[in-house]
Amino acid sequence: MKKVSVECRDVSLSYGTTDVLKNINLTITPGEFFALLGPSGSGKSTLLRLIAGFNSLKTGQLLVDGVDISQVPAWQRDIGMVFQNYALWPHMTVWDNVAFGLVERRVARAALKQRVQDVLELVGLTDYAQRYPGQLSGGQQQRVALARTVIIEPKVLLLDEPLSNLDKNLRTQMRQELLALQRRLGITTIFVTHDQEEAMTTADRMAVLHHGVVQQIGTPVDLFDTPINRFVAEFVGSMNKLNATVQEILADHLVVNFLDGMACTIAKTAVSPSLLNALRVGASVLVCARPHQVSLQHNTQSSQGTSQVSSLVLPGTVVAKEFMGQQTRYFVLSNSQQVMIDQTHQLGETPYAVNAQVMISLPISNIKILDT
């Protein structure tokens, strides 16, 4: 099967006066497993439905394999979609559901039979062909929905929150099955999710959407390590944000000042690209670090904060803690700013108590500077 690319060029869409998608530019390479990540209302499902042909764009182009298909009706696009609630037809057996697309394509009887059998085998549902969807478990329904879609050998496979209706254990299993199937068939796949873990574990690359605007596109590691703005930083994992002001801009470093007047020198490479150009002395910025990159010690001498070459050390008080098993998350108040710290839990270790006086330490190499 030929692998195809999908490209959105300046795609906009609005319902009445509400702009739902604003100037979307995306290129999904052939055979890629691509995730659209965003909170509800971000426009991710709208974009997916636009690619499927259920929404029509206001401006822009939608190219599949280099051909603009924005005017092609849904039933002629050959873009398969698996719906969030599977949308299996309850009045048809599994077999009829799966065969539907081939019947509509007037595939000859013998070939149809063979292909339905093959696909049912692929998803491991050969024994369930004569059942009705109502008689299947959630995971089985999910597989039927998948089989029904891949049987038409679509150019592109769209998955709308494919795992959200499954319980946690099944979700992990189906996630792996889905990925394995996609790798085997090599179909360019776009899937929509609000769950960052799901996106990061499966996607080759992903795009984060917010308010109908693409915030950032990249591999899961890119997005986690170098988020471009505050929204991406918070949506892909948790992020500590400390308010600071720019004190001095040097050739390849800058000095930032915290609320308590403490200064810290940080490499310019830690500054997000969009902020770097607009950087000026006196501007407010956010000094960011992931909770697991911050560490915690007892503060026995009630010492003041220091800025060393390798880390920023600040005194604080534990205000709350959440024991999560493999780690404990502490909420520490330091100079009226709250910092989250994840500390790996070791066997027999006693967590810090609430109100304990602690020192937190942020390795400067892990710090990112983002726009407020």
Added chain:
Amino acid sequence: MQRLGGPALAALGILGLLSVFLILPIATVFVSAFSDARGQITLAHFAVFFQQPLMLESFYNSLYVALSASVAAALIAVPLAYLTVRFQFRGALLIQTLGVLPLIMPPFVGAVALQLIFGRSGSVNLILNDWFGVTLPLMEGLNGVIFVEALHYFPFILMNLTVSLRNIDGAMEEAALNLGARGWRLFIRIIFPLAMPGFVAGMALVFVKVFDDLGTPLVLGATNMLAPQAYLRITQVGMDDPMGYVISVMMIVFSIFAMWLSVRVLKGRDYSTLQKGGNALQQRQLSKGESILAYGWIGLIMLLVLSPHLGVLLLSFASVWSFAPLPDGYTLAHYATVFEQSPGMLSNTLLYCGLAAGIDVLLGTSIAYLILRTKLVARHWLDWIASAALAIPGLVLAIGYLRTFRGVLVPGTDVLFTATWFLIMIAYAIRRLPYALRSCMAALQQVHHSLEEAAASMGATRLRTVRRVMIPLMAGGMLAGFVTSFITAAVELSATMMLVTKESQAPMSYGIYLYMQSTSGRGPGAALGVLAIVAVALGTYASHWLVSRHQRLTQIHRPQG
């Protein structure tokens, strides 16, 4: 051994009432149909039935009319339902409001009007004949019955089908589009099958209603059908003629068969696929051309559907109307006649229907409470028995009463029990009980159990909880049940015709029928009909208003989770 509590006593009371006025009469009908003069069990009466050409003809005619009317009603209803659900246009509201109008008039009233409009020398045929030299045999013989019934009962299919269509998840359709289906194939393979439950339920209801209807065939002179035959046998040959009972049994059997069939077809096919948070079928804007076509078509159907009402209205104001497309002159004299001659009919209707509806709500609420809020053994039997009344034609119930209570005197007097209006009222109540029961059940189901538990935990007794928490919250549903019972009882004719013994007892429905018997009585009959329509329409509107107001007032907006 548990002491008999209040709920158990209430259950026994209701059971007793249903036994005397529902089970016993129907059992009597069955016994009469299956036993000979000496009380031996026999099938001889049925053998006789199938040997008499008139009976066989009536049997086939009734089947043919009921089936054809169902199909004709479907032809009117399906496109209307599809239009309202599929497209976004103002006509949808028109269809929904006007589509229910036919139900508020007894079908036989419309029959007279339709004869004046579509009959051999009715308005339409006079015009067609003048202009094109052709006539439409719409009202000839059985065609007339089919035509009238289809126009009258199609809303049952329309309403049920619309609900079904609205419950289809839009993703069902999108999945099909995504896999390459569209247009007609999409409708046939996906949408219609998913809406099947509503369609079948509506069709079965129309079939049963038409099969049981007595007034329309009588008014149109189509006596070679089952219901008129039963009526004529009992009233003219006498209570001892077994044919009346045989026909009654056949009518019950066919009602039950049609309902059983619809339940059977729908078994395991609860296709309410729309989930919480899901979207219904996507509605499309009509293009200008399509809009014109749609409106034109709706207009045509509406004209047809509303022609009985228009006809009755014209007739009530017409001084003379025959062999002319429109009346020759207009007058208010018919209304004067009605108010002069038969104010009793108006008050009788109010009395019988008011009492019957009151009994229904009382019984309905009690049964709903017993079923949903107590653990009484066999409590579901009450529901089943009460609902069984759905399958009993009014005519059959009345025949059962006449036979069961034959010769019984009202205690302390020498008045025959069957000669009192009490039985008319009870017949209304029993026949409408299933509908009232549904409203009350639905209303009680919406009252969350925790509300009552909260009252109980504050120290309220069971009875106090019912009075202070349950009843106020159920009030909307109970009221809806009352009004539905009232207005449908007001247009009931078949039981009325059997049970009215003297003119002073007659309610409006019977009065209209009496007037319509003679050509000179048509004017006053139509005037009475218009009054009935206005009353019923006002009642429907009032109940709708009250229920929605009640819902607004008792709804607490909870924060979204």
